[in-house]
Amino acid sequence: MKKLVILGAGTAGTMAANRLSRVLNTSEWEITLVDPNPVHYYQPGFLFIPFGIYKKEDAFKPKQAFIPRGGKLIQTAVEEILPTQNRVRLANGETLSYDYLIIATGTDIYPEETPGLAEHEWGKSIHTFYSLDSAVALADALRNWKGGRLVVNVVENPIKCPVAPLEFLFLADWYFTQRGIRDRVELIYATPLPGAFTKPIASRLLGDTLEKRRIRVEPEFMIMEVNPDAKKIVSYDEREVEYDLLVSIPLNKGAEVIGRSGLGDELNYVPTDKHTLLAEGYDNIFVLGDATNVPASKAGATAHYEVDTLAENFPRYVQGKPLEPLFDGHANCFVETGFGKGMLLDFNYNTEPLPGTYPLPFVGPFSLLKESVINHWGKLGFRWMYWNILMKGLPIPFLPAQMSMVGKQKVN
């Protein structure tokens, strides 16, 4: 038996286990997943929880329900990866040996890395929605809020789901309008980037989206510290932004075991070949999803397209054939824009988000880089697809792994 060990049974790890168990001969392969947490979160759902659109129970299921037949989930943490010995040392005392290793340990938030952020006001006037429990706490805070200044701050890039902070602001605009207190709420987006939109075509087409919603942008804001008593965030260039309610997207870092094992960069992401997904310097370690350092979005869609390419490459590779450079950085995401509408983005390493229709030219049904009601339903319907198609390792019809220019408009 050949041994495939997958570290992390979240979005990327679960998809990889299920897809590979369908393309490999399971009488020859033993697939083992390792993850300390028994809960599989539907992370796109976290965004909806603060606004009461989803409830807590809408956003998780047990991991065990998504382990492929013949596969095994060991519920424990990973102490250390020993890549030169092809072994993994686990917290339960076990040592696993592998022929091939897939690292899918994801990324997590580290609010304690920003002074003042995760102290006595954390969970009171300072919140986040990047974990299930914090999203639920934020829902309570918003429900009881009487208005004031709400500041959304991204501490540092890269972050998981880069459009989520903007979506949060769009949904907040809608939520407070519906509650009849929008006039008493000021919305501010403090981002380290030069603007809310940075790609040329998106900036041009969507530049006024925030202004129209009365969302003020504080660009190039590199947060140095929070002053939780004075309720203000302070940047390195000594700008101060006061808030009544702070929604932080804290520093994102890869798993600590990556750093401990000497496999990570400055943020514990694994240096990874951006087209083959092989860990740099190793020929039997692949890296998927948020755990990589590839310059693609940290998002479930990216992980999905990565798994598509690995499912094509892996069976050939283990027979001694070379890896094809199949992954093109493809990602797409539904962006909630509030008032029952959404937008869709589709892009890769080389092509920025463009307008058009998706996945079929003219027909759509989704429209790219433009608001529509159908896009919103697409986002809500996606939860069913996530659990019933993606996590079971089934392919999605009409959706090839590589980005396609079909249906996209050329913009000069």
Next chain:
Amino acid sequence: MATRTIAGKTVQVNDEGFMTNPAEWTKEIAVELAKEEGIEELTEQHWKVIDFCRQAGMSSGKAPTLRQITTGTGLSTKELFALFPKGPAKKVARISGLGKPEGCV
């Protein structure tokens, strides 16, 4: 795509004055671009940062993040803000002939 002449060399630039072909960059260009960013003289510390960004940019194809710069050079974020006031990531990227730091959309 527009071109302009900096320090006697004609290079390609985008609307915001960022060079679009990092291979066209020279140290003389860096000196001129730094002046446009309000930095009259490039000290040894400045060059340490620029050299790191050139190296990082040429291997990854994009401008490094502030954290990559602080880790790579040993300088603190505070020091970077002192060297390149108001937005070091963007300023260093422009002076080093790399693209503007950007998000996915």
